[in-house]
Amino acid sequence: MATIVRFHELGGPEVLTFDEVPLQEPAKGEVRLRVLAAGLNRAEALYYRGQYLEQPKLPSRIGYEVGAVVEAVGEGVDANWIGKGVAAIPAYGMNQYGTLGEQAVVPAFALTEYPANLTPEQAAAAWMQYLTAYGALVFAGKVGPGDFVSIPAASSSVGLAAIDTVRDAGATAIAVTRTLAKKDELIAYGADHVIVSSEEDYAARVKEITGGKGTRLIFDPVAGPYVETLAAGAGQESTLFIYGGLSMQPTPFPLMQSFRTGLSVRAYSVREITTKPERLAVAKKYVFDRLADGRFVPKIAQTFAYKDTVEAYKYLESNQQVGKVVIRVP
Template structure:
């Protein structure tokens, strides 16, 4: 006899903004998908910095309390809403961050998400790997391939390079024949970043970033800079950028005001471009191209999602605290 679906499920929510301890696991009625939605039976959840900021009330969208959270999960589609192709039922898929943070969330035993935010991934990947691809590769694709037109021989600076997005950018640079210059604050991650394919690694606590980039590039500077940190560091990045180069700012990890490097911008004709993944997922053609690019490079073995550490769902608070420690190299995954 078929096993009955439990009437209740465990869902992670927070009832107030703040530190990781505000996260709690609530027992809730099994949710049903509405029109255009599916219910995913979750097997693994990929954590992202955006979720830490959302939990703290410092994100682009503000939580409606009590709030769910989370963009990336992998699992099996077990129910579909009105207007959704029933062929999705029973398929293994993962969620793409193509929905508002304040309307949906995937931390839990099940997740209700829009059908357009589902994507099948290469069958060779585990659930843990399958939840560790879309945010990082699509974010990097949008800036480096779609906008930046990264090509063979280009020099590119990647800050916060040990993050999952940073590692994705290193892999994209290698696939395109570009030269990646990864940065990390301490020497502890240098060897691992080189092993992951970075052509050069600058330890910013020990080295002058701009001077080292100019040395590596023969005085020309980097054509592209891919930066989620912002803050005062943008001034050094501007010095390190080539004439008519572009700095992509896709985050605000510094949590401080970001000065505009006026004189460097004027003298070099720099472009400083604010950018988020949502520019990719909101354009159907670019979205489709980015998914195809990612899928094909994973299949070819050019891209391999790196899972740093896994936690069970019962340790979601510890998983968030670990993310905030900045100790990881790659993706933090929660298993369900």
């Protein structure tokens, strides 16, 4: 038997429960993991509220990312995986493969070994964020030297990964945060510039930072009315990637600014990478190499005990953190 985290009704973090279930055996193409650490994501908070891309089938497990050890493999999976330390990457739906718990079964294609210099907690705090940033900024956006990149919600784990990705490419990272409280920490992390959106004129600051050139890439998880403001700072033939809808408000299309600058606005999901094997292979190597040589170091905001899972998700939803929220299991 093993305990897992799941929910039997929609709602806030309080709906999450610890349920004891029989140890699951992996089917063809699957592996069973002994979970050591779990990284939390905004997607999960939307999921247990019924506001995510996929609707949960109750009762539903939850969780995308873990650092773990392979305990058993199903038919067709190389037995050499057994005993290895691995990370599970977000290449599946939570309806079928939730991971938060003492054990989890996931498809073998979603496994990756992590560099020896990482702890299981760091392994659980890397792949969603760096794959998400890679897909938009490197694969689709072709970020490179001379580019100015705007990163709203920069204190999130994906925002920090975007800062790393932009700087690794030789471009300039402009972090955007709502409050002054996070400015110094974002500068210390490596942002080239920080715009405090509640206190500064975003478009004016962008023009100042870029010498009037404007941003070439914008990487936004919030959407909603602020998209108009982000568009006002965009340069010629720029792209606004919207990878989330945290504002939960209608998102206008910035038509006039698009006419002026040739701005492209498009929705983006990490599934553009994780559901394409050839893309995923390249992305995994990109992230692994940079984790291994220290160019990328996952920042963990706070680590919670397994028994405090509900509190961990409350903290995630509080927006206080700078970096990843992690649960140590058991």
